[in-house]
Amino acid sequence: MESGEARIQGRAGGRLGSAAVALVLLAGMAYFGKVVHAHYPIQQWLVWHYAGMWLGVLVVLAGAYGLGHVLVRRAFGLRLPLLEHAITAFAVGIFGYEILVFLAGLLQLYRAPTFFVLPLGLLAAVSVPLARHLAHVRRVLARASRRAPPLGKGAILALVFGCLGLGLLYFNILTPQNVQFDARWKHMAIAEDYVLHGGIHPSAEGWVFSARPHFSSYLYTWAFLLPKARLFDRMVLAAHLEFAAFLFTTVVGIPALVRRLVRGADPRWIWAVRFLFPGVLLYDSSVSGGADHLGAMYAVPIALCTFRVLRDFDPRRAALLGVLAAGAALTKETVAIMLVPFPALALLVQSIRAARNNRRALLAPLAFGLAALVATSPLWLKNFVFYGDPVYPLSHRFLNLHPFSEDAAYRFQYGYLEGKMWAPTRDLAGLAETASSLWLFSFLPNDWGKFHGDVPVFGSLFTLLLPALLLVRVDRRVWFLVAWIHVAIFAWYSVHHQDRYLQGQLPLMTAVTAVLLLSLYRSFGRPTRAALFGLVGLQVVWGGDVYFIQTHVHAKSPPKQVIDLLSGGFDQKYTDRFAVQARFQNIGAEVPPGSRLLLHLMHVHHGHLGTGHRTVLDNYLWQFGIEYGRAGSPEGVRKRLRALGVTHAFVAPEKESDGSNSIAADILFWEFAQSGLAERRVLEGGVLGRVTDTPITAPFHDAALILGCTKDAPPRGLYRVNDLHVLPYGPKALDFPASEAEAATKEAAERLIPTAEYVILEKQCYEQKPAALLQSFELLVERRSSGAWKKLEIWARKR
Structure with missing residues (x-):
């Protein structure tokens, strides 16, 4: 009888002791939490x-x-x-x-x-x-665990x-x-x-x-x-x-x-x-x-x-x-x-x-x-x-x-x-x-x-x-x-x-x-x-x-990025440490809700995650519904984009093209970017603007002169912009129509500059730009080398 009472008392004492230990531990946890919370708020912990x-x-x-x-x-x-x-x-x-x-x-x-x-x-x-x-x-x-031998x-x-x-x-x-x-x-x-x-x-x-x-x-x-x-x-x-x-x-x-x-x-x-x-x-x-x-x-x-x-x-x-x-x-x-x-x-x-x-x-x-x-x-x-x-x-x-x-x-x-x-x-x-x-x-x-x-x-x-x-x-x-x-x-x-x-x-x-x-x-x-x-x-x-090896395209070294992230709490960078894709998040913040955003990006920039808006991508090598080179005019570009529901456009980098499209496409798009985007502002290495609802009524003069000197560029001569929809790759990369005014030499081609609205210049041929070009034209866009063509510059007559 006494042994039974002793066991009951022992169990009761054990439960009381266990409860007391638990209370001590909880009190310690509460006190320690209060101390560390003052240094690094618990609600901000990454865990x-x-x-x-x-x-x-x-x-x-x-x-x-x-x-x-x-x-x-x-x-x-x-x-x-x-x-x-x-x-x-x-x-x-x-x-x-x-x-x-x-x-x-x-x-x-x-x-x-x-x-x-x-x-x-x-x-x-x-x-x-x-x-x-x-x-x-x-x-x-x-x-299986009972039968398995111990690991060697x-x-x-x-x-x-x-x-x-x-x-x-x-x-x-x-x-x-x-x-x-x-x-x-x-x-x-x-x-x-x-x-x-x-x-x-x-x-x-x-x-x-x-x-x-x-x-x-x-x-x-x-x-x-x-x-x-x-x-x-x-x-x-x-x-x-x-x-x-x-x-x-x-x-x-x-x-x-x-x-x-x-x-x-x-x-x-x-x-x-x-x-x-x-x-x-x-x-x-x-x-x-x-x-x-x-x-x-x-x-x-x-x-x-x-x-x-x-x-x-x-x-x-x-x-x-x-x-x-x-x-x-x-x-x-x-x-x-x-x-x-x-x-x-x-x-x-x-x-x-x-x-x-x-x-x-x-x-x-x-x-x-x-x-x-x-x-x-x-x-x-x-x-x-x-x-x-x-x-x-x-x-x-x-x-x-x-x-x-x-x-x-x-x-x-x-x-x-x-x-x-x-x-x-x-x-x-x-x-x-x-x-x-x-x-x-x-x-x-x-x-x-x-x-x-x-x-x-x-x-x-x-x-x-x-x-x-x-x-x-x-x-x-x-x-x-x-x-x-x-x-x-x-x-x-x-x-x-x-x-x-x-x-x-x-x-x-x-x-x-x-x-x-x-x-x-x-x-x-x-x-x-x-x-x-x-x-x-x-x-x-x-x-x-x-x-x-530190070769990550975005992070260079992901372990270093994680270390910086984890140390952000100590540095009290509670918000800054969550920054990612900041460029495109900043662009998206400038676009009204419900918009559809065109992203005119080069290959090295097109990781566009984070805009927070529905997007349209016009890169020529990955989409097959947009053809600026066939639009006919900057107004044609505007109408095509509006038909796609595009309300805003971000073009980056300004005045530079990856060269995967045609010369006509570059001319028409960048002319549209200048005349068809309202509320233009420089942002994150490019230009952001609203696609206008009103038509572009300015007359479009489409005389384009090509100044080249090698076989790796379109042939010299005076063309119409809409004839320059040739693409820089494949068997037709140099299959241009006959020019309206041929130029057998560089000098003969340069004499045609006063008759042109646009000048396409093969960059490696001109250490010094022709004086007539610099006097009356401004750079519209520079094309990177692509396909069969070397680097080109497209100049537009000053307005």
Whole structure:
């Protein structure tokens, strides 16, 4: 009896003691909070921003994963090993979530409530099967943890190495300055534009990227729906979504594939092999708001599903493979050419071979094709409705496209396809160059020279270990992956070979590298293991400084930017630290609400994210609805812009053109910019003005004199402005009509200056400008060298 009372008293005393300790700790927390609040207000702490972002990301990921789980288990009726199921459900779920965002956009539901309703509604809808699945996952992991041997020293070292790599990547995305150049005018810019419009809409100017695969933009659209938020928070939230996809692909996806290829591979650390490819730590292959790593999310599930389909030709698995292929294809074209054709062709060939004994095998490619067609319909059907072409503007020879200007077909072929793609020549030399890339792609950088010059940073262990395939016994599916990867490299190099595009293929390269490392380690003795550690160590040491190379286009060094951001609290820069895209935010602040803003920008300036207004982009190489050179007059330019709904225009930099358009286009546009923009003011390195509602009535005199001296410029003579709509690239770059007054020599041409309203002067021909030019003319615009033409200056008669 006494012992029972003692136990009761002991429990009561324990509870009182625990409560007392809790009160002491809470009091200490309150006191410490009061002290630090006086130095750095708690509500200003950055931790709340990132905690809120992770909360939102986890809700989206949970809902998307639950959706993928339900689709894989119930819609396709498949049961997979846990890791395979996880990466497959994740990829399918993210694709499904993007489709839900797309459908909300079609219904014009891009409003603040959608930010909360869409992910929470999805999570509620899948909560019951998701909870059951997570309970199953906990049981499986508990059993696995009891059976798993403790990590060895090498595994612990690898795990630390991998966690360090993940930490370095995550540290960068804390600042929106880390977001890459292309994301600021494509991926995130599309998301911002859709949100400002309230939903998905056709591009008035026929901007090609709005019609290309860009499903990552729908994922980012959810982030840009964040209500009453700074651009800083929206950009960083979008970057967190990309990082989460990379994290899941790396930590879950790569082990799932390696375990399928190597018996007993330990998933706890094998994923760290991903960071033996250090290019991922450097701009612009890093996690920086683009689409490549979101495309890479599909690599492993496509590979795993392909293995199973080629084994049993199950139409359900083939349909799932079609959906996964569609998700990859809708993310990015470069992802599509690397991840889709090879498994699709393998399925077709193997199905035809198997059909000799089992005609049901032919159902597999049919199921694959039908599923892929339906799953890609959000792109091609939308394009057909919006632009009259499912693959706008590729079908311009056969369909009636809209918008599609007079010279759009020529611009698309010779300015866009041939002028903007990194591709070898289409001859034997180009074929040899492409074939050599299969070995040299990691040793000879394929990147902008200003980033890391000719220094190889991609990571070369995949290539260096390939000869070991002849020395060790591996699963034949490894050979399948090796063939697939090299076909993908061949296609990549043939079409547009920038290193960052290979990130979409890197999970497969990583898996093969891991398989070879494990196989060599297990198959040979200490000398081989020592050489293996030496090779891996050399790669690690060589790539050790990649993270610190300061070549980011916007941030120079993202780690430094993050340090400045984190120290902003100490410096009491509570508002200034959130500045990002200041130039375009300042421009947008000067434009009235509800306006549509034309941005006449050169290529180096067009990362226009942040204006806060619906925009029209008139860059000649990326839109096919605006043709200033055919407008006839400055008034024609004004009328075309008003027809597009443009109310304001920002032209930058003033008096300079990137040279991608025609001479007529430059003359007509810049004359419009002088006479058709009201309330002009110099702002952020350009001119901002309102497009007038009243017509431009001043007479337009269109006599234009060309003064040149080389074959790299339009021929000398006197022309009409409207005859100068020739573009500087392609086979017609010098195909000008006969001049009204020919000039056989420079001197003869200069004598025609008094008869001209405009003078086009080839810059390299004139160290001293003609006196008649300087006396009566002023510089209208200077054209950069472009295509077949050198630098030109366009002068207009003084008024």
